[in-house]
Amino acid sequence: MDFAIQFIINVLSLGGAYALMALGLVLVYGILKLVNFAYGELIMVAGYTLHLVGGSPLPWLVMALVAVVMAMVAGLATDYVAFRPVRAKSVTAVLITSFAFSTLLQNGALLFISPRPRSVPLPEIFSQSVMIGGIPTPMRDIITIIAAVVLLGLFAWLMQKTVLGIAMRAAATNFTMARMLGVPANLIISSAFAISGFLAGVVGILWIGRIGTVAPGIGLEPLLIAFIACVIGGMRSLQGAVLGGFILAFIDTTLNYTLSQDLLKFRDAFTFSLVILILLWRPDGLIKGPASGQRT
Amino acid sequence: MIEVKDLYVSYGAVQAVRGVSFTVADGELVTLLGANGAGKSSSILCVAGAIKAASGQVMLDGEDVTSANPEAMLRKGMATVPETRDVFPDLTVDQNLTLGAYVRRGDRKGVSEDRERMFDMFPRLAERREQAAGTLSGGEQQMLVIARALMSRPRVLLLDEPSLGLAPAIVDKIFEMIAELKAQKLTILLVEQNARKALQVADRAYVLRLGEIAGSGTGQEIAGSTDLDALYLGG
Numbered sequence: 001m002d003f004a005i006q007f008i009i010n011v012l013s014l015g016g017a018y019a020l021m022a023l024g025l026v027l028v029y030g031i032l033k034l035v036n037f038a039y040g041e042l043i044m045v046a047g048y049t050l051h052l053v054g055g056s057p058l059p060w061l062v063m064a065l066v067a068v069v070m071a072m073v074a075g076l077a078t079d080y081v082a083f084r085p086v087r088a089k090s091v092t093a094v095l096i097t098s099f100a101f102s103t104l105l106q107n108g109a110l111l112f113i114s115p116r117p118r119s120v121p122l123p124e125i126f127s128q129s130v131m132i133g134g135i136p137t138p139m140r141d142i143i144t145i146i147a148a149v150v151l152l153g154l155f156a157w158l159m160q161k162t163v164l165g166i167a168m169r170a171a172a173t174n175f176t177m178a179r180m181l182g183v184p185a186n187l188i189i190s191s192a193f194a195i196s197g198f199l200a201g202v203v204g205i206l207w208i209g210r211i212g213t214v215a216p217g218i219g220l221e222p223l224l225i226a227f228i229a230c231v232i233g234g235m236r237s238l239q240g241a242v243l244g245g246f247i248l249a250f251i252d253t254t255l256n257y258t259l260s261q262d263l264l265k266f267r268d269a270f271t272f273s274l275v276i277l278i279l280l281w282r283p284d285g286l287i288k289g290p291a292s293g294q295r296t
Numbered sequence: 297m298i299e300v301k302d303l304y305v306s307y308g309a310v311q312a313v314r315g316v317s318f319t320v321a322d323g324e325l326v327t328l329l330g331a332n333g334a335g336k337s338s339s340i341l342c343v344a345g346a347i348k349a350a351s352g353q354v355m356l357d358g359e360d361v362t363s364a365n366p367e368a369m370l371r372k373g374m375a376t377v378p379e380t381r382d383v384f385p386d387l388t389v390d391q392n393l394t395l396g397a398y399v400r401r402g403d404r405k406g407v408s409e410d411r412e413r414m415f416d417m418f419p420r421l422a423e424r425r426e427q428a429a430g431t432l433s434g435g436e437q438q439m440l441v442i443a444r445a446l447m448s449r450p451r452v453l454l455l456d457e458p459s460l461g462l463a464p465a466i467v468d469k470i471f472e473m474i475a476e477l478k479a480q481k482l483t484i485l486l487v488e489q490n491a492r493k494a495l496q497v498a499d500r501a502y503v504l505r506l507g508e509i510a511g512s513g514t515g516q517e518i519a520g521s522t523d524l525d526a527l528y529l530g531g
Contacts, residue, residue: 163401166391170384176346177382182370182399182448 005133010253011246013141016148017206019245021222022229023155024199026241028192029230030172032087034094038078038102039226040219042197046071046204047120047214048109054121063121068201074105075197079190087189102219109216117213126209144206151202152242155195159238164191172236232278234285243286247278297322297483298343298452303352305338312338314507315352320452320485325478327486327494329518330504336487337379339504340456343485344376345369356452371399375450379457379487383437383444385430389421392429392440396447407447414443417473435466442473452483459490471497495519 028036049067056063082097125143129136159165170178171188179185200222207222208214225248226241233244251274255267263270278286298320305313313335320326328336341347343354345366354362356372366376384392393414397407415422418439424432429440438458445453455474459467467490475497478484488494495501501518503511511518 163394163398166387166395167398169387170395173384173386174382176366177378177384178395179366180344180346180370180376180378181395181444182367183395184367185365 002133002135006135006137007253007257009132009137009141009145010256011250012148013144014253015246015249016144016152017203017245018225018229018249019242020148020151020199020203021226022233022241022245023152023238024196024203025223025226026230026233026235026238027168027199028196029235030238031168031175031189031192032083032094034083034087034091034098035227036078036083036193036196037095037098037223038082038105039196039200040221040223041102041105042071042074042078042200042219043204043207043222044105044109044214044216044219045074046201047208047218048113048118050120050205050208051113051118051214054119060121060123064205067205068198071201071204072194072197075193075200076190078197079193083189083193084186106216106219113216115216117215119213120208122209122212140206140209143209147202147206151199155199155238158195168192169238228272228275230285232275232285234287237285237287240285240287247286248275251275297324297357298485299353299355300339300343301353301355303339303342303354304350305335305342305347306350311350312507313342316504316507316509318502318509318512320483323481323483324499325474325484325486325497327488327498327501327515328504329488329491329494329501330510332489333506334504335507336504337456340376340454340485340487341378343369344374344378344454346376346378370448370450373451374454375445375448375452376454377441377445377456377458379460381434381437381441381460383429383432383440386428388426389429389432389440390425392444393447396444399448410447410449414446418443435462435469438462438466438470442470446477450482452485453477455484455486457487457489459488459493467493492519 025036025039028034046067049070050063053063053066078098078101082101083094086093086097126140128139130139130142159169167178167183168188168191171183175185178188203222208218229244229248230241231244232247233240233242251271252267255270256264259267259270300319301317303313303316304311316335316339318326318328328339330336338347342349345364345368348363352362353360356374361369361372384395393411397410400407415425420436421440421443424436429437432440442458458470458474462470471493474484474486478497486494486498495515495518498515500514501512502509503518513521
């Protein structure tokens with residue numbers, strides 16, 4: 001019983017973080033049919049912002065807010081620098097420009113800050129524990145679960161009930177038709193990047209909250225996680241991204257519990273083997289999503 | 297109102313439209329007829345701004361709108377019903393209509409009145425308003441796409457093959473509705489393969505063949521002078 005509670009909390013908190021990461025990636029992919037390879041750097045930007053404002057006397061929540069806003073700004077910058085100038089011309093060009101922008105941000109951090117990990121300010125609560133069912137549970141896991149529930153709820157509301165959200169879903173299935181109804185392409189794409197940046201910013205703070213430091217390469221793992229979660233869940237479906245995030249967390253946590261010390265080093269190999277099995281069974285991912293239109 | 301001059305549209309090396317010119321006056325219903333591949337849909341999509349012209353001009357009320365963005369064309373009062381019957385399958389009927397009124401979203405009262413008007417006009421849609429549009433039948437989807445286009449309160453409606461692949465009873469219904477819209481003084485450009493039906497409602501018609509205009513005249517003239525069956529076969 002103790003074990004079950006601990007396991008469930010682990011899966012939910014890891015899965016919540018994975019799901020938010022995946023959602024930020026698939027949101028842009030759905031509309032542009034292009035993977036934003038600079039997505040991980042949005043998390044890095046949030047981390048370094050937190051590091052840089054760390055010395056100020058601001059309350060922590062304000063610092064966190066600044067970090068999230070900076071991640072949104074970086075998301076919008078990705079659109080303006082890497083996507084908009086070449087979007088209509090060629091897929092290959094956008095692959096390269098988004099990689100280039102990712103490298104540019106990483107090298108900026110290497111050059112102007114440091115190649116070594118830097119500490120970020122975290123409130124006391126991140127290192128505290130509470131007793132749940134007789135088990136000491138880190139508060140940061142509880143915070144991650146709460147943040148994931150709130151943000152997923154907010155996101156669902158945005159996509160279901162607001163005209164902007166409905167327009168974004170429409171643009172993801174058939175961009176040209178949405179434009180023929182007067183939905184402006186640039187507004188939709190910029191909104192997607194801003195929301196993607198917002199999710200990356202929040203998840204970045206939670207992610208860095210687990211590690212305690214930020215380094216230039218910190219974005220790679222979240223990008224990979226988000227990408228795999230999307231592939232498992234189905235690249236065309238927002239629900240799929242969330243589902244994929246939780247499944248990936250379930251696999252990772254299960255392996256953490258069951259593999260012996262020696263084998264734990266190879267956890268990723270086990271994870272990816274399972275991912276391959278899932279894809280052999282469902283090549284389009286678990287949730288197919290609506291048939292999608294042409295890339296624009 | 298719409299004036300197309302010497303329009304060319306190409307897909308790579310293939311020229312789909314080669315020097316097409318036509319006009320549509322205010323309140324007029326003009327139809328473009330022709331076989332598959334005659335360049336009808338390319339012409340209408342180019343007017344709608346969904347594809348770019350290789351050369352030539354599209355004028356709307358004397359303003360040059362050649363290769364404008366599709367969203368700009370909608371704002372100028374031109375709504376499009378594409379041939380591919382593009383409902384947003386995972387959105388509900390209601391949400392599809394909401395998007396149709398995207399440019400008027402500030403006018404809540406007007407939008408909800410129009411929504412009810414559409415449901416009066418298409419009771420089938422009213423029964424299914426909370427259903428995902430992808431679950432509707434072909435005829436219902438066509439009604440939804442037309443209703444959605446009307447939600448923007450357009451001055452001009454571009455209809456691309458509204459009868460394609462529908463049962464005869466539904467085709468009749470769609471054409472009744474087109475006649476009704478025409479009676480309300482809406483300017484309509486209609487692309488059809490069903491030439492007989494189209495000529496019954498059209499003021500004027502143009503016949504396209506292999507990307508060029510092969511003939512034009514009033515509905516009766518074209519009906520009298522053209523072998524309508526040959527139109528289907530590209531004759």
